[in-house]
Amino acid sequence: xxxxxxxxxxxxxxxxxxxxxxxxxxxxxxxxxxxxxxxxxxxxxxxxxxxxxxxxxxxxxxxxxxxxxxxxxxxxxxxxxxxxxxxxxxxxxxxxxxxxxxxxxxxxxxxxxxxxxxxxxx
Amino acid sequence: xxxxxxxxxxxxxxxxxxxxxxxxxxxxxxxxxxxxxxxxxxxxxxxxxxxxxxxxxxxxxxxxxxxxxxxxxxxxxxxxxxxxxxxxxxxxxxxxxxxxxxxxxxx
Numbered sequence: 001x002x003x004x005x006x007x008x009x010x011x012x013x014x015x016x017x018x019x020x021x022x023x024x025x026x027x028x029x030x031x032x033x034x035x036x037x038x039x040x041x042x043x044x045x046x047x048x049x050x051x052x053x054x055x056x057x058x059x060x061x062x063x064x065x066x067x068x069x070x071x072x073x074x075x076x077x078x079x080x081x082x083x084x085x086x087x088x089x090x091x092x093x094x095x096x097x098x099x100x101x102x103x104x105x106x107x108x109x110x111x112x113x114x115x116x117x118x119x120x121x122x
Numbered sequence: 123x124x125x126x127x128x129x130x131x132x133x134x135x136x137x138x139x140x141x142x143x144x145x146x147x148x149x150x151x152x153x154x155x156x157x158x159x160x161x162x163x164x165x166x167x168x169x170x171x172x173x174x175x176x177x178x179x180x181x182x183x184x185x186x187x188x189x190x191x192x193x194x195x196x197x198x199x200x201x202x203x204x205x206x207x208x209x210x211x212x213x214x215x216x217x218x219x220x221x222x223x224x225x226x227x228x229x
Contacts, residue, residue, distance in 0.1 A: 047166065047209060047220040060216060096165055105172040106213025108156040112165035 002026040004097045004113035012091075012120050018084040022097030022113060023077070030055050030075040035100040035107065038071060038082045040093040041115070048093075052100065052107070053080055087120045094118075124148050124212050128221035134229040139200045143224045145193045145210035154214035157186055157195045160223075161206045169208075170195065200226075 008020035022036070029036060037052035051061035053071045061069045065084070073080040084091060097113040125148040135141050145155065153173040158166035168177045170186035173193060183198040197204055205228050210221040 046222050047211075049218050049220075063217065105156075105175070106154040107216075107218045108168060108171045108211065108213050109158075109166070110168050110171075110177070112167075115165050 002099060002111045004099065004111060006095060006097050006113045006116040008116065008118070010117060010119060012087055012118060013122050014088055014120055015086055018082070018087050018091060018095075018118055018120070020082045020095055020097075020116065020118070021079050022081070023079050024099075025078070028075075029073060029078050029080065032056075033102055035102060036071075036073065036080045037098045037100055037107075037109065039096045039098055039109070039112075041096070042090075042093045050082065050084075050095075054102075089120050092118065092120045123217055124151060124215050124219060126210055126212055126219055126221040128208075128210055128224050130224060131222065132225040132227065134227050135200055136229045137200050137202055141197045141200055141226065143195045143208055143210075143226075145188075145195070145221050147191045147193075147212055147214075150190045151212045151214035153189045154212055155186070155188065155193045156211045156213060157184075158209045158211065158220075159204075159206045160209065166209060202228075 003025045005023045012018045035052040038050040053059045068085045070083040094115040094117050096115045098109040099111040100107050127146045129144045155173045157170040160166040174186045185196045208224045
């Protein structure tokens with residue numbers, strides 16, 4: 001059973017960089033066959049896909065966040081990470097890491113982390 | 123960008139009811155449509171992928187249909203654990219997006 005667990009600071013100051021890591025257990029990122037994503041949900045709102053990475057390092061970022069987002073992967077630790085720079089209060093959200101199978105059905109999520117609330121405040 | 127619009131935004135129903143939630147895409151997305159269920163404080167859970175394929179472990183009272191621009195999620199007989207928020211998601215374009223959600227409440 002695959003499990004994903006987010007970790008990182010729950011409080012970030014405005015203008016700083018939000019950094020989160022997702023640790024994957026029960027499966028190897030380097031085995032391929034999956035995209036590894038970050039998705040966020042503003043309080044009481046809907047879901048926003050931030051971006052995703054393949055084990056090879058190829059990435060896709062949501063154009064609305066692209067200038068501030070970096071997603072990276074560390075296959076030796078079976079982890080992938082999110083960095084979001086120049087944060088404001090509008091970046092306060094629950095951040096989820098997630099797994100998506102590659103294939104003909106497009107990008108959907110079959111496993112999610114539990115989510116971690118990140119608050120941007122001084 | 124492809125916009126996804128769900129209706130209704132909220133819905134009240136009773137245990138045992140048959141419920142249908144609709145998702146409309148702003149352009150054709152073939153069958154690249156997925157459905158999720160989210161309960162308060164929890165991560166979403168995949169119910170249906172590729173418009174009508176039931177995810178492993180999901181009860182058969184959930185079903186999905188549609189193609190092109192119009193899609194439906196049907197719950198054939200509501201159970202107490204089904205009261206939640208439901209989201210559709212298009213996976214046709216690289217810039218994937220979710221609908222705004224439908225909150226299903228107990229009548």
